[in-house]
Structure formats: C-alpha cells, structure tokens
Amino acid sequence: MKNLKRIQQMLLVLCLGLLIAMAGRSARLAAADTGATETPTETPTPAPVQAQSIDYDDLWLYVDPGENTMVYYSDKSKKVWFEALSAEVSSDAVRATGNEGLFCIDISWIKATSKGEINLKGDVNEEIVKVEIPARESKYKVKFDKKNGTLTFTNKPNGVTHFEWRKATSYNWSEPIPIEEALKGGSEEESENSAFCNELEKLRVSGASIYVRIVGKDGELTTTTTDGTSTTTFDAGQRPGKEIKINITKRANAPKIKINGAKLTVNTTTSMQYSTDKGTTWTDTGKAMSLTEIAPGALATGTTSGTVQTVWFRKKAKGNTPYSKPFVLTIPAQRPAPALGPDFTVGSQVDKFCLTFPTASKANPYEYTVVKTGSIFNPAKTSWKSVITGKPISLSVKTAPPGSTIYVRRKEIKLTSKNPQELASATTQVTVTFAVPTPIPTPTPKQ
Numbered sequence: 001m002k003n004l005k006r007i008q009q010m011l012l013v014l015c016l017g018l019l020i021a022m023a024g025r026s027a028r029l030a031a032a033d034t035g036a037t038e039t040p041t042e043t044p045t046p047a048p049v050q051a052q053s054i055d056y057d058d059l060w061l062y063v064d065p066g067e068n069t070m071v072y073y074s075d076k077s078k079k080v081w082f083e084a085l086s087a088e089v090s091s092d093a094v095r096a097t098g099n100e101g102l103f104c105i106d107i108s109w110i111k112a113t114s115k116g117e118i119n120l121k122g123d124v125n126e127e128i129v130k131v132e133i134p135a136r137e138s139k140y141k142v143k144f145d146k147k148n149g150t151l152t153f154t155n156k157p158n159g160v161t162h163f164e165w166r167k168a169t170s171y172n173w174s175e176p177i178p179i180e181e182a183l184k185g186g187s188e189e190e191s192e193n194s195a196f197c198n199e200l201e202k203l204r205v206s207g208a209s210i211y212v213r214i215v216g217k218d219g220e221l222t223t224t225t226t227d228g229t230s231t232t233t234f235d236a237g238q239r240p241g242k243e244i245k246i247n248i249t250k251r252a253n254a255p256k257i258k259i260n261g262a263k264l265t266v267n268t269t270t271s272m273q274y275s276t277d278k279g280t281t282w283t284d285t286g287k288a289m290s291l292t293e294i295a296p297g298a299l300a301t302g303t304t305s306g307t308v309q310t311v312w313f314r315k316k317a318k319g320n321t322p323y324s325k326p327f328v329l330t331i332p333a334q335r336p337a338p339a340l341g342p343d344f345t346v347g348s349q350v351d352k353f354c355l356t357f358p359t360a361s362k363a364n365p366y367e368y369t370v371v372k373t374g375s376i377f378n379p380a381k382t383s384w385k386s387v388i389t390g391k392p393i394s395l396s397v398k399t400a401p402p403g404s405t406i407y408v409r410r411k412e413i414k415l416t417s418k419n420p421q422e423l424a425s426a427t428t429q430v431t432v433t434f435a436v437p438t439p440i441p442t443p444t445p446k447q
Helices: 002-034 179-183 195-203
Strands: 050-055 062-065 071-074 105-106 116-122 129-133 141-145 151-153 162-167 208-214 220-224 229-235 244-248 270-276 311-317 326-331 345-348 352-356 366-372 385-389 393-396 405-410 430-431
Touching: 050 129, 071 105, 116 179, 141 244, 151 179, 151 195, 208 385, 311 385, 352 405
Parallel strands: none
Antiparallel strands: 050 062, 050 220, 062 105, 071 116, 116 129, 141 151, 162 208, 208 244, 220 229, 270 311, 311 326, 345 352, 352 393, 366 385, 366 405, 405 430
16 A cells, blocks of 8 residues: 555656646747747856056056956966966055056066067956067167257157156156257357256266166056047057167366466467356457456556456367366456555666665565667566665666656566465556766866
C-alpha cells in the first residue's frame, strides 16, 4: 500500500509539471502571434579607464580609473603590465596637485627625443586605451645678438608664442615670456627695452650662460560640440622644446681713461664716447679732448674753485662689436688761480724781472711760463717751469722781453697711493716790465 501511495504522488507531480510547461508554451505562442518579444535584462559594461592629464614639468600621466579599482599600463608591446600608483598615496609632489581619486604613471622613462606610447586598461574593464606621448621640438634655433643684446628664434613650430629661460647653474625656469619680448633690446633707455633684455644686459657685466626652450603644453581633456553633441577627447599636448645653451658674452673691458692734470686733457680717442648723465645719452669723443669740452664745470673761474665732475667713457659700438663696459671718471675740482701778493710777488730791475713764491715747496709746487708778445698761450702745449723753493727767480730781458706775459699757476699733483690727484690750478698773468735806468747827471764843465 505504501508503494502504491508513492507512485500516486509521483504521478501527481508529473501531471502538475506537464500542465505548467503546457501553459508556458501556450503563452509564448500567444506572444508570437501578437508580435511581442521578451526583453532580456542586460548587465551594464563598467566604464573604461581614461587619460586625464599630463604634467610635462614633473613627468606624470594622470588616469581616471572609471569604474575600475585598479589601473594597469604597458608600453607598445602590451606584453608586460604594471600597476599604476594611486595619486593619493604617491609622492608629495603628486598629492599636491589635487588629483585625488586618480592614478598616476611616471613617464620619465620615455625618451623625449622620440614619440612614445603608453597603453592603459582597468582590472574590471580591460578595454585598452592608447596614449601617445609626443617628442619634444628640436629643429628650432636661438641666436644671441651680442650687439643689441637680444635673442632671435628661427624654425620655431607653428603656434609657438612663448619661451622660458634659466641660468646655466639654476634649476628654476622663468615664467613664460612672449617670444617678441626677446627682440626688444639694444636701446640706451632701459624703459624702451623688455624686462627680459634688461636682465640679459645685467649678465653682460661678467658674461654668463643660459638655457632657453620653447614652452610646452600639458596634456588635458578637451570637449568639442558639433550639432549639439559634445565629444570629450584627450589632447596629449606638447613637451617643452629642447634646451638650447646660449653664451651671453660679456662686454669688452672699459677704456682706461686718465687725466693729464698739467695739460687739462683726457686721453680719449675717436673710437670712444662719453656721457655726463650717467649713461643716458652718449657723445662721440675726439682725440685728447680738453676738460673745457668734456667737463667745464670742473674748471675754476676767477677766485672760485670748480666742482667735482663725473664723466662716463666707453668704446663705441662698431659693426657687430657692441659698446664696451663704461669707465667712470671722477674729475677733481680745479683750484683757483694763485693771487699776486699772498702766493707770489714780482719785481723788476733794469735788466731783470723777478718772481718769488714764498710758500713754494715739493708738497706745494708752483710753475710759470713766459709767452712773448705775438705768441698765443695754450696751456696744453706750452712748456712750464717748476718752482719748489721760495728763492727769487730772475728772468733776463732775453728770456722775458718787455711786454711779455708771465702765466703763473699751482702745479699739478699726480695721483699716488698717498695723495689724490690735483689739477693744475687756474692761471694768473702778469705783464713784464723793467725798471727805467736812472740817468747819470752830466757834469758841469769847469769855468
């Protein structure tokens, strides 16, 4: 009996299953007759990885993992895959960029001289995303114009508008500078030159080397809209250009300028220039110019001393040779002329004209010259007689004929380690006259 009940139960289950199957078949047939289809449930595909940006200064590629928990990268062979670093746990430099949630890949191993390739994929979505790293620009050239103190760029790539520079011993690049600013130099007025060219001028004191490169553009996502549809793509940007070393030649040494304190001239040549306004304006020089032409304010007038003057000198530019460094000359104030009476005295006899300098000494020398009637006095060409004692000086009628003019002045004191230079003073002049002989009385004849 028990077996019979089991058989009945099994038959009941089979009947129920058959009824259910027939009902399902009927439903499918009915749906087919009405054109309805059954829509299966699809599982969404996880978002693939996406290159986010490239920092060419620090050489990092940043990647958005999408819906992946890990990012892998490989070279163009795609044979070996490496795990990318999470930007949040990598170096301080990377963390500081604010790229939280991204992964970063060091690209310093890719040669800058040729185009590189990095392939990316995720751990969930293994779709491979290729990123091409461009080679740096290397065909452009930069030349230093040593006459004008400017830089000229040639063969630069289209669209390049800025450059940056650094000193050879520095690791810090300047802020981007418009290329046209490199040509704004050569003017005597600093305000007319660009800030960059004025910086180059400072380097010409001793000469220096600098590095120059055209500015790159970091990689970034870009969005374009066409017919109302936005498309986001990754622009790999451009590496900074090759670094070009430029030698900033120093200016030629300044001319060595000296004052001839006796002739009151300066040893200038026709290849020089001088400035009395600290280099703002320059005037060509002649040969052995006088202080009267260059610095008249240094000369005394009457009993009034001159004033100390400062004059700059340089070798002027010629052809491709720039002007030299300046020589700054300080011209001492000329002393006033010696006074007749306190400083020297004169006297005459029938056949002699006498000069006396009571205070003359080696430390306080005087000098004089005799200009005969008809001759022209030229302090730069005349011959002077030095006086270093207080003894009277007698001049004969032949040496100083009546009517001659005697010029007297304090002698130049040459520059030494102990004494500053003193110009020969202004001159005092006296006219030569002789005493009239007393007539001998005619004897009275005897009666």
